[in-house]
Amino acid sequence: MDRPVIGVVGLGTMGLGIAQVYAQAGHAVLATDAHAPARANARERLAAALAPRVNAGKLDAAEAEAIASRLQVVDGPEGLADAALVIEAVAEDLAVKQDLFAAVERAVAADCVLATNTSSLSVRAIRDPLARPMQVIGLHFFNPAPVMKLVELVVPQGAEEAGNRARTLTEAAGKVVVDAPDSPGFIVNRCARPFYGEALALLEEGRAAAEIDAAMAAAGYRMGPFALIDLIGADINLAATRSLNAAMGGHPRYHVFAALEETVAAGRLGRKSGAGFVTPPGEAPAPPADAESIAARIEALLVNEAAWLAQESSTSRDAIDTALKLGLNFPRGPFGMLDRLGGPGAVLHILSDLRVRAPEALKPRYDPSPWLEALA
Ligand SMILES: NC(=O)c1ccc[n+]([C@@H]2O[C@H](COP(=O)([O-])OP(=O)(O)OC[C@H]3O[C@@H](n4cnc5c(N)ncnc54)[C@H](O)[C@@H]3O)[C@@H](O)[C@H]2O)c1
Structure with a gap:
């Protein structure tokens, strides 16, 4: 049987x-864009994206051509009539997506x-x-x-059948699909915040970005928080932090650190601007003497955020661990960190110590999730 047609906007x-x-998984893909040049050169851009793998001998030239030929560009949503699944990746704006x-639902089958x-928008909205x-x-x-292997699947109440069909098609296309709640930041963009935030807190306390990254490297992280901010772009990281901070009512767990704002204001956006927290890279310093406690501090906050999320939603611990390992290349997920840190009691101890030392406004940042407290 032919594979279902996929639509992309x-x-x-x-x-x-x-x-x-x-297209790589063998589906015919109908795609469109409001911007005519983006439609006109889409096939070319797809072929260009496949070219490095062809040149490296990892993809047969004929197969690359077959993949590109499965993409059919149409003029607008009315051209998506045959699609069984339409995915939108247009501007991040509620009214635009609605x-x-x-328009898409008028064009496609029921x-x-x-x-x-x-x-960052609510799927329900x-x-x-x-x-x-x-x-x-x-x-x-x-x-x-x-x-990237990971796809977060958000299934609002009543959409279970639609969710199951999307999951089946996306897993068959080679992705690892995890169930995420319809809450701000889903799993990864929310649970990742302390990785950057607590590193920025350390920076504001006077530690150097490169030594914090070195401490995380010693704990098994392929990239430290500052190398990752530089890669993603400090402006993008700031926008994500601000968006989550606003969605969470300004809770200090999503505090927007001045060091990040100042870096963006100075145009030090990371790799794309040629300068950032650890860009251009100097000689990587050896991990500092207290590397373990730096890593433990950041991991304790990661555990706590994951515990809050698991507690507030029905998100499983496995889903959270998988999402952070695949979405951020972490060597372990937050619940995998628990044992390494010495269990819930040790995490609570780190949190309460940080709470005591924190400025008044930031103390609630270190409030432990009741789930962690119950386990200890
Ligand atoms: N860039 C990322 O890292 C990333 C990661 C995950 C999710 N997202 C989300 O994916 C979406 C797209 O992001 P992007 O980075 O690909 O943006 P982009 O700016 O690269 O592409 C958006 C495209 O949508 C087109 N477009 C805008 N409004 C449209 C409309 N009404 N109809 C048809 N086409 C329209 C634009 O012409 C543009 O080509 C956003 O919702 C974003 O939040 C982005």
């Missing part, structure tokens, strides 16, 4: 990568699944005004979509 960074994922899905790749809200789910891919 938005042929920017994410949409083109998502189109590649399903209007787009309204059982077509509509998936949003939003990073996007689906609210639609005629068939139960068809709408979240499929959150990571950048670059063809490389």
